[in-house]
Amino acid sequence: MPEPKYVMPAEWAPHEATWLSWPHKLESWPGKFEPVPAVFVELAAWLSSSEDVHINVLDEQMEDDVRALLLASGHPCLKMERVFLHQIPTNDAWCRDHGPNFVYHTSGDTQEKVILDWEYNAWGGKYEPYDDDNAVPSRIAAIRRMPLVSTGMVLEGGAIDVNGEGLLLTTEACLLNPNRNPTMSREDIERKLGRWLGIKKVLWLGDGIAGDDTDGHVDDMARFVSINTVVIAVEDDPEDENYKPLQKNYELLKGYTNLRGEPLRVVKLPMPDPVYYEGERLPASYANFYIANSVVLVPVYRCEQDAEALRILRGCFPDREVVGIDCSDLIWGLGAIHCVSHEEPADPGA
Numbered sequence: 001m002p003e004p005k006y007v008m009p010a011e012w013a014p015h016e017a018t019w020l021s022w023p024h025k026l027e028s029w030p031g032k033f034e035p036v037p038a039v040f041v042e043l044a045a046w047l048s049s050s051e052d053v054h055i056n057v058l059d060e061q062m063e064d065d066v067r068a069l070l071l072a073s074g075h076p077c078l079k080m081e082r083v084f085l086h087q088i089p090t091n092d093a094w095c096r097d098h099g100p101n102f103v104y105h106t107s108g109d110t111q112e113k114v115i116l117d118w119e120y121n122a123w124g125g126k127y128e129p130y131d132d133d134n135a136v137p138s139r140i141a142a143i144r145r146m147p148l149v150s151t152g153m154v155l156e157g158g159a160i161d162v163n164g165e166g167l168l169l170t171t172e173a174c175l176l177n178p179n180r181n182p183t184m185s186r187e188d189i190e191r192k193l194g195r196w197l198g199i200k201k202v203l204w205l206g207d208g209i210a211g212d213d214t215d216g217h218v219d220d221m222a223r224f225v226s227i228n229t230v231v232i233a234v235e236d237d238p239e240d241e242n243y244k245p246l247q248k249n250y251e252l253l254k255g256y257t258n259l260r261g262e263p264l265r266v267v268k269l270p271m272p273d274p275v276y277y278e279g280e281r282l283p284a285s286y287a288n289f290y291i292a293n294s295v296v297l298v299p300v301y302r303c304e305q306d307a308e309a310l311r312i313l314r315g316c317f318p319d320r321e322v323v324g325i326d327c328s329d330l331i332w333g334l335g336a337i338h339c340v341s342h343e344e345p346a347d348p349g350a
Helices: 036-048 060-073 131-144 186-197 243-254 305-316
Strands: 015-021 052-057 083-087 101-107 110-119 148-154 167-171 201-205 222-226 229-234 265-270 295-300 321-326 341-345
Touching: 015 036, 036 052, 036 060, 036 295, 036 321, 052 060, 060 083, 101 341, 110 131, 131 148, 148 186, 167 222, 186 201, 201 243, 222 305, 229 243, 229 305, 243 265, 265 305, 295 305, 305 321
Parallel strands: 015 052, 052 083, 110 148, 167 201, 229 265, 295 321
Antiparallel strands: 015 341, 101 110, 222 229
């Protein structure tokens, strides 16, 4: 099989930067927006201790406000010289899904970093408008003066997870949902993932977790932590609505192999206590962590399972500082740390 021309690196590969889109849509956290910017301040501070941080803001006023918030925080990890604000308007804060998907493109003996421009339709047209979000990759490509390649397919970053060596995790619930690419078959989707991300084998899981409005994003459930190791959230309470779908996905994962036919190492992550707000089940999960160069930021939810999740992930990332970030307020927007962040890999050969 010829080597792919486009390859998406694993999240643990060296980063040049992390991208965020600053929160501003009050309706995404109805009645509870006030504590959300402080969570982003903490994320930006920890990330700036690891790598450059690029933040999309609406306009000059928001740029001034965000800079002032960061400076006023006094966070000991904050390195303002590594924080860059860009006036790139967004409809919402979920940069994992609307942000730039950086991949390496090989042509002959040369390799360059390019941005893939997947179509974004707000998880099947659930939240309008989304035109500014859909334009984010092209606007970043213009600012960075980088090549932009259109794929012609709807895909959110949270719907996939890669090991950088040809394997990709996703869910049937999301990628096969007719509200994304109704004219594409499973085989069509696999071919596109192969062409644009260098994927040679897709590992399909089933349904996502309760409260997830994305139709089952995999980054709330199962994640690669090394080339052959996957962590997966598993619910132990048979009475919980997550019990059956997560047990089924765990069994599916145990049956999958890598490209050499060897079984994957599958590590269980606990689920936190159910988190509700105004009677609504929220998609709280420890799997929505983000891997940066020197830190791994893990959502925690003020329950006893927090310590066990951090212990397990520290075992997966012995060379990085694993930090728990309280996401009890952020999750009311139906997403956590991985949902709001997007890695930019280092330049090829760096």
